Amino acid sequence: MWERSLVLSAPGKVILHGEHAVVHGKVALAVALDLRTFLHLRPCAEGKVCVRLPGVGVVRSWDTSSLQALRRGVAADFDESKSPSVEQLHTLKEFAGIAAGASAPESLATLAFLYMCLAISAKYGDVPNVDILVWSELPTGAGLGSSAAYAVCLAAALLMACRAISCPLKEGESTARWTEEELTLINSWAFQGERVIHGNPSGVDNAVGTWGGALRYQSGKITPLKRVPMLRILLTNTKVPRSTKVLVAGVKEKILKFPAIMNPVLDSIDAISQECQSVLEAMPANPSPEYYPVLEELFDINQHHLNVIGVGHPSLDRLCQVTASHGLHSKLTGAGGGGCGITLLRPDTSPLAMEAAKRDLCACGFECWETNIGAPGVTLHSSSSLNAEVLHALSES
Ligand SMILES: Nc1ncnc2c1ncn2[C@@H]1O[C@H](COP(=O)(O)OP(=O)(O)OP(=O)(O)O)[C@@H](O)[C@H]1O
Ligand SMILES: C[C@@](O)(CCO)CC(=O)[O-]
Ligand SMILES: [Mg+2]
Incomplete structure (x- = not known):
């Protein structure tokens, strides 16, 4: 059950070789970093969706009913295999009061959240009443995959809130990961979040954020390196x-x-x-x-x-x-x-x-x-396993 408060995280990445070329179908080699983005998910009782993103200065909340209405207006063709359309993003920007050409971190982060929240819930049920807090050990916009770690965390949290994937953490376990099938779903929705932020991502960053370790990536094909x-x-x-x-x-x-x-x-x-x-x-x-x-x-x-x-x-x-x-x-x-x-x-x-x-x-x-490289991909944490810094960030919120 996700109804309790949960923390999940995804790693940043380092591309050893292949950045930019990978957008044009070439091979990239990438490894997960031991710096992570964390997301705290808990239910929001009063029919609201709340998002706090202290790294980019965003504190927003919306009535679930207004998001539900917005979704009906733009939802017809939400799908994890389709790029967010210009029209959809335009409607979301108008709703959130984001200027047409805005590219500031807070605008892109809000837009990615709104898109993923509406698109995922359109596919799997109602807009969930969620309270989401995201914070990160990664510098934002510095080449370490902060956008992908953010998108992977959002995808996992929203899919869990919509019950499209399980909550794999068992009593007494400190961390848990999802099945390959669930990770594939998380990765494909994270890619949509990256599309909102990047325009035309290759998908390598969200693949590392999802699977972790060290991998070779080419045109959507993800192959873990045999030995690192x-x-x-x-x-x-x-x-x-x-x-x-x-x-x-x-x-x-x-x-x-x-x-x-x-x-x-x-x-x-x-x-x-x-x-x-x-x-x-x-x-x-x-x-x-x-x-x-x-x-x-x-x-x-x-x-x-x-x-x-x-x-x-x-x-x-x-x-x-x-x-x-x-x-x-x-x-x-x-x-x-x-x-x-x-x-x-x-x-x-x-x-x-x-x-x-x-x-x-x-x-x-x-x-x-x-x-240190080769960190694990997206992970669910029990609160007892969180280190002091993470608990501090939580208590500050
Ligand atoms: N902790 C965070 N909270 C909310 N949004 C974030 C966070 N980290 C990154 N973002 C979003 O990701 C954007 C930065 O993405 P960008 O792809 O330009 O840089 P990067 O992912 O750090 O680097 P690279 O893509 O080269 O690895 C920010 O403008 C913001 O919208
Ligand atoms: C520059 C780039 O190749 C890597 C960004 O980390 C873009 C991408 O692959 O989406
Ligand atoms: Mg990025």
């Missing part, structure tokens, strides 16, 4: 804001303008992803340094390609130069244009060298931290 070695990755946030939607649209424009020049670059990125996959799958769990030169060279080549397709940024160039001065190799991750970069740490990278690199990166105004 313990990779140490330094994440650096340049703190330069950017929008995935705008960057993805810019790449499309460039491909249309210079197809003979850009398509070979996308093919080369595809080959990089495939080469990287072969290397990773051949590496032992605790790899020795001899595997690293190839991985480092692939980072360097891909970073040049990403600059060619127009998603670089001076802050990312700086990040690469600073780490190179410490013998480390970096590339942007996610949509680029600012946001985050990843630096490959070798097993023989000394703590001293890493501290020196971190100090120089921080001196540029960047924030950096070492991460």
